[in-house]
Amino acid sequence: MSRAEEMGIFDEEEIFENDNEVSSVRSRSFPGRTLFTLFIGLAITFVGLRNFYLNYALTSRINRIREECASYQDVEKKLVELKRKRALVRSMITRIKTLQKNKKRTIEFYEALNTLVPDGLVISAVKKEKSRITIKGYAADANVYSSFIQALNFSGFFREKIEETRNSRGEFFIAGTFDRGKK
Amino acid sequence: MKNIGAAVLFLGLSIWLLSIKIVDIEGKRIELEKAQERLATLKSAAAQIKLLEEEIKTLEAKLPELQRVLPSEADIEILVRKFSNFASISGVKLIFISSSKSRRISSGDPYLSWEISVKGGTKTFKSVLTFLKRIKEMGRALEPVNLEVKFNRIWLKKRGEFRLLINGKFRTFIRR
Numbered sequence: 001m002s003r004a005e006e007m008g009i010f011d012e013e014e015i016f017e018n019d020n021e022v023s024s025v026r027s028r029s030f031p032g033r034t035l036f037t038l039f040i041g042l043a044i045t046f047v048g049l050r051n052f053y054l055n056y057a058l059t060s061r062i063n064r065i066r067e068e069c070a071s072y073q074d075v076e077k078k079l080v081e082l083k084r085k086r087a088l089v090r091s092m093i094t095r096i097k098t099l100q101k102n103k104k105r106t107i108e109f110y111e112a113l114n115t116l117v118p119d120g121l122v123i124s125a126v127k128k129e130k131s132r133i134t135i136k137g138y139a140a141d142a143n144v145y146s147s148f149i150q151a152l153n154f155s156g157f158f159r160e161k162i163e164e165t166r167n168s169r170g171e172f173f174i175a176g177t178f179d180r181g182k183k
Numbered sequence: 184m185k186n187i188g189a190a191v192l193f194l195g196l197s198i199w200l201l202s203i204k205i206v207d208i209e210g211k212r213i214e215l216e217k218a219q220e221r222l223a224t225l226k227s228a229a230a231q232i233k234l235l236e237e238e239i240k241t242l243e244a245k246l247p248e249l250q251r252v253l254p255s256e257a258d259i260e261i262l263v264r265k266f267s268n269f270a271s272i273s274g275v276k277l278i279f280i281s282s283s284k285s286r287r288i289s290s291g292d293p294y295l296s297w298e299i300s301v302k303g304g305t306k307t308f309k310s311v312l313t314f315l316k317r318i319k320e321m322g323r324a325l326e327p328v329n330l331e332v333k334f335n336r337i338w339l340k341k342r343g344e345f346r347l348l349i350n351g352k353f354r355t356f357i358r359r
Contacts, residue, residue: 044192051202052202052205055211093246
């Protein structure tokens, strides 16, 4: 036995001494290769078929949902109609309530004005136009005038602080936004 | 037998290639999501309908009670007469009183806006207040859109005679 044989090293030439022997080894590896190709082929076939199946399943599901949607076709129309009706009824209620509230509140303002005006202050005109109130008058005394302004500001009839001007002759002009009160 | 693997591989590849050419899975998924969203929207709309119907019923039940305060077209004349009556009781001399439909009429509105314009003169602010108080106590809903009181050379609480002018525009609605 040679040294190479002792170490387990062989040349191919030495193992397969002739072509017949090589061919017989190759033919012995055939089932493995075929099985591998078969497996790959089957896997790809499966993926392709799965795609077709998924397509079918999704399409039929979409169709089912569309059919269900069709059964609700009047719902949206009805909803729009009902919302319009609700808005109308609400606006009718609001308008009536606003009429009542504004009537009461405006007249209450004129009643309150009678008690708010201090001695020494003259009013020449009070005007409520929509939600704007203007008061014109004359106040010789600055203290009397400022106490009137304070009383107006705390009366609750004005939404914001009132605008006021008074000239050197004592003539004043007051304007403010009318507060219609809580809804 | 040797070529069976290759044949299956070829078949598989053909099917797979055909499937990716014909089938658009991602597109279908998006389509499905959209369809599901639409269905959910419609279902919630259907659920809302019941609630809305209930709400409208409740609101409509309130309406007749509130509408009682609105005059009818025939009542406007009565209102005008009432105003004259209130004025004479309060010591306000009516200079002018008129009623007219508001020009702004939109279609579909169940109400017509109606205005009553009043102009009067008196001697005391108390008369003005009495006149206004009468209007306030009246059952009908009337909004004073404009209300002006002009004092001619007077002190608000001054005794004696002076002249006041009232100019008012009241608004109400009548049912068509």
